Amino acid sequence: xxSKSVTGTMGMLCAAVLAAGIALIAQTQQPSATTPADAxxxxxxxxVERLDLEKYKATIKGLTQFGDRRQxxxxxxxxxxxxxxxxxxxxxTNTERIKYDYQPPAGRGTGAGRGTGEGxxxxxxxxxxxxxxxxxxxxxxxxxxxxxxxxFGNRGRTGVNNDPNLQPDVKLRELNMQPTTPGPRxxxxxxxxxxxxxxEMYIIGAHMDGHGWGEAANDDGSGTALVMEIARVLHxxxxxxxxxxxxxxxxxxxTGLNGARAYVEQRKDxxxxxxxxxxxxxxxxxxxxxxxxxxxxxxxGMPDADGKVSPEQRPEADVNxxxxxxxxxxxxxxxxxxxxKAANEKYATDYPAAVGPHMxxxxxxxxxxxxxxxxxxxxxxxxxxxxxxxxHWHQPTDVYATFSDKxxxxxxxxxxxxxxxxxxxxxxxxxx
Numbered sequence: 359x360x361s362k363s364v365t366g367t368m369g370m371l372c373a374a375v376l377a378a379g380i381a382l383i384a385q386t387q388q389p390s391a392t393t394p395a396d397a398x399x400x401x402x403x404x405x406v407e408r409l410d411l412e413k414y415k416a417t418i419k420g421l422t423q424f425g426d427r428r429q430x431x432x433x434x435x436x437x438x439x440x441x442x443x444x445x446x447x448x449x450x451t452n453t454e455r456i457k458y459d460y461q462p463p464a465g466r467g468t469g470a471g472r473g474t475g476e477g478x479x480x481x482x483x484x485x486x487x488x489x490x491x492x493x494x495x496x497x498x499x500x501x502x503x504x505x506x507x508x509x510f511g512n513r514g515r516t517g518v519n520n521d522p523n524l525q526p527d528v529k530l531r532e533l534n535m536q537p538t539t540p541g542p543r544x545x546x547x548x549x550x551x552x553x554x555x556x557x558e559m560y561i562i563g564a565h566m567d568g569h570g571w572g573e574a575a576n577d578d579g580s581g582t583a584l585v586m587e588i589a590r591v592l593h594x595x596x597x598x599x600x601x602x603x604x605x606x607x608x609x610x611x612x613t614g615l616n617g618a619r620a621y622v623e624q625r626k627d628x629x630x631x632x633x634x635x636x637x638x639x640x641x642x643x644x645x646x647x648x649x650x651x652x653x654x655x656x657x658x659g660m661p662d663a664d665g666k667v668s669p670e671q672r673p674e675a676d677v678n679x680x681x682x683x684x685x686x687x688x689x690x691x692x693x694x695x696x697x698x699k700a701a702n703e704k705y706a707t708d709y710p711a712a713v714g715p716h717m718x719x720x721x722x723x724x725x726x727x728x729x730x731x732x733x734x735x736x737x738x739x740x741x742x743x744x745x746x747x748x749x750h751w752h753q754p755t756d757v758y759a760t761f762s763d764k765x766x767x768x769x770x771x772x773x774x775x776x777x778x779x780x781x782x783x784x785x786x787x788x789x790x
Contacts, residue, residue: 399788401781401786401787401788402705402778402781402782402786403705404788405591405592405597405777405778405781405786405788406705406774406777406778406781408591408594409587409588409591409770409773409774409777411763411766411767411770413587413590414583414584414587414766414769414770414773415766417444417582417583417586417587418575418579418580418583418758418766418769419758420440420444421437421440421441421566421573421574421575421579421582421583422573422574422575422579422757422758423440424436424437424440424533425530425533425534425572425573425574426534426568426569426570426571426572426573426574426756427566427567427568427574428534428538428567428568428569428612429460429538429543429567429609429610429612429613430460430538430539430540430541430543431536431537431538431539432536433533433534433536434566434567434609435544437566438455438544438545438546438566438607438609441546441566441582441586441607442455442546444586445546445548445586445589445605446548448586448589448590448593449593449594449595450548450549450550450589450593450605451548452548452549452551453546453547453548454546454547454548455544455545455546455547456544456545456547456617456620456621456624456625457542457543457544458542458543458616458617458620458624459541459542459543460540460541460542460543460610460613460616461540461541462540462613511660511745512660512661512662512663512665512745513661513665513745513746514661514665514666514667514745514746514747514749515665515746515749516743516744516745516746516751516752517752518569518570518752519570519571519752519753519754520571521571522534522535522571524571524753524754525571525572525754526754527757530571530572530573530757531571534571543609543610543616543617543620544609545566545606545607545608545609545610545617545620545621546607547604547605547606547607547621548589548604548605549602549603549604549605549643550589550592550593550599550602550603550604550605551602552599552600552601552602552603552643552784552785553598553599553600554600554785555600555601555602555785556601556602556638556639556640556643557602557630557632557640557643557644558601558602558630558643558644558646559601559602559603559604559643559644559645559646560601560602560603560604560645560646560647560648560649560780560783560784561603561604561606561645561647561648561649561725562585562588562603562604562605562606562648562649562650562651562776562780563585563605563606563607563608563618563648563649563650563651563721563722564578564581564582564584564585564607564608564650564651564652564721565578565581565582565607565608565609565610565611565612565617565618565652565721566578566579566582566607566608566609567608567609567610567611567612567617568612568752568756569612569752570751570752570753570754570756571753571754572750572753572754572755572756572757573756573757573758574756575756575757575758575760575761576653576654576655576656576736576748576750576751576756576760576761576765577652577653577750577751577752577756578611578651578652578653579758580651580653580654580655580769581650581651581652581653581654581735582607583769584651584654584769584772584773584776585605585606585607585651586605586607587773588605588773588776588777588780589605591777592777592780592786596788596789596790597786597787597788597789598786598787598789599781599784599785599786599787600784600785600786600787601643601646601783601784601785602640602643602784603780603784604643606618606621608621608721611652611720611721615719615720615721615723615724617721618721618722618723618724618725619724621724622724622725622728625642626645626728628641628642629642629643629644629645630642630643630644645725645728645729646729646730646783647690647694647729647730647731647732647783648722648725648726648729648730648731648732649694649698649722649731649732649733649734649776649779649780650720650721650722650731650732650733650734651733651734651735651772651776652720652721652733652734652735652739653735653736653737653743653748653751654677654734654735654736654768654769654772655736655761655765655766655768655769656671656736656737656747656748656750656761656765656768657671657672657675657676657736657737657747657768658670658671658672658675658747658748659672659747660742660745660747661745661746661747661749665746666749667746667747667748667749670762670764671762671764671765671768675709675736675764675768676709676710676711676712677702677706677709677710677711677712677734677735677736677768677771677772677775678711678712678714678734678735678736678737678738678739679695679698679699679702679711679712679713679714679732679733679734679775680695680713680714680715680716680717680732680733680734680735680738680739681694681695681713681714681715681717681726681730681731681732681733682715682716682717682718682723682726682731683715683716685717685726685727685731686726686727686728687726687727687728687729687730687731688726690729690730691717691726691730691731691732692713692715693730694730694732695713695732696713697779697782697783698711698732698734698775698776698779699711699712699713701775701778701779701782702771702774702775702778704778705774705775705777705778706771706774706775706778707771707774708767708768708770708771709767709768709771711775714738716738716739716740716741717731717732717733717739718739718740719739719740720733720735720739734772734775734776735772736748736768736769
């Protein structure tokens, strides 16, 4: 383990680098009296315009062929292979895998007893052995909150469905039938290597596993597809970045962020080390920031008094950008969050962004005391999701067919936000 003094020094350095980078970007974007009217095209705008709604939808659809991709199953392993093949087809050929062993904590169970009411329902979505109904909360008025985030108003039911009979699609039910088993796990990542600062990088991630007897289309096919689509755009032959970017697709998020925790444990002490010396190759560049994407598409508003949510995307839907105020790197994370909001204002096409100070139960949490870490999502995780604003969360209805183009477009706008911010932070350029 690294000493607190060393960790603190590294954290302050990351924050200083982030602040300096943002300040430099702000300076370079100031209008100039000598700028000609026919100035070169904005490379950030050019990159954002390469994101495509139909490609984003197709990537989500591709992920759903593996059902809910529950960790510890053959369908999960097949999905990892497919994700890696897709990344390589985009040109992100330096794919690698993190390997670790997952053993569920004592008393949690594996969820093998489907629909039996076994397990403890917490309503947080944590744990594989939660009961089908035990973790659910009824509709009505109340106060809900996690991670310090609180909302007053109506609440809907939440929980993890473990009952296969609630999935009406027989083929999907059969696809999801294999139960999870403890043991070895893998997750894939690849890297866009920077041209002038290959020793520094931003990490963007999403978790590819799900559960609930659906297709995990939104949680978190929507975030996984977002990361993959940004990888596709940035690996175009005519695109280069000064700093490196890592595209990570975490496993075991639904069991307690185990995949992201394994990455941090295995890789944090390798940061910035050139290997071999003098090669300008950095297997683990220094972390400058981590951006997580988890549930990107469904912002239909607060439930009615009876706990039901509108079937239509609400007009005031937005992309939520969250940081955690109690994190050691909260100051740098807040600056990063506001930078992403500014990128959204300039480059997103349909939906605005909102910054919130409560980030919880997502794969950026293992990073948040080491580097600036933020999370992009459809709603506030603690207040909205915990109060039932997304009735498809961990349910059989989390399937591709549930969502409309307005929903998919909210996810695309989150992709536009992240790509625009990353392009500026890493010095992206489009070669002529």
